[in-house]
Amino acid sequence: MQISPNKVVHIHYTLTDNDGEVLDSSQGSDPMAYIHGMGNIISGLEEALTGRKVGDRFQVSVPPEEAYGVRDNDLVQKVPKSAFHGVDEVLPGMQFHAESSEGMQLVTVIEVEGDTVMLDGNHPMAGMTLNFDVEVTGIRNATPEELDHGHVHGAGGHHEHD
Incomplete structure (x- = not known):
């Protein structure tokens, strides 16, 4: 079976920056699972996975335009400390959710x-x-429920709570 739209794909991966620093990895835990073609992962990685089979190992370098975008200096702004109601101390590195014209947005204090x-x-x-250093560990058809919800249920995916 090849990776194509509406397949649940399980991968092990290690993500590094251009200096070789590990930013994220699934090693030592369950493989990551996603539904191919639903935009659950960055487009450059999803494109590189298309057509692959279980057991395939490969490396791919994804430019910013196919990952999390180029930096937009308009998204850097000054706000008064009084905007942080109920926060005792605001420190660099802290992250908050803020309402923007495009909905909720994660912002980082720099x-x-x-x-x-x-x-x-x-x-x-x-x-x-x-x-990315990637190994494809599993491919299966997504269930109708997974396709309806837009995410994988079970190991490596989303767990429903009653």
Whole structure:
């Protein structure tokens, strides 16, 4: 069976930046599972997986445009510290969800100076080339329920809670 739309795909992967630093890995845990063709993973990795079979191992370098996008300096902005109601201390590296014109957005505190906080709304991996070492460990047809929900149920995927 080949990887194609509406297949549940299980992969082991290690993600590194261009300096070889490991950013994420499934090693030591269950393989990651996703439904191919539903936009569950970055487009550059999904494209590289198309047509692959169980047992295939490969490396792919995904440019920012096919990963988390290029950095947008318009997403860096100063806000008053008073905007952080109920937060005792705002520190660089902290992340918050903020309402934007495009819905909820994750923002990262990059600097605190006096009563002003500098926020970055870019994805933490925006502007980065992402290097994946991938092994395909399983492929199966997605169930109608998984296709309806848009995600994998069970091992490596989403667990429903009653």
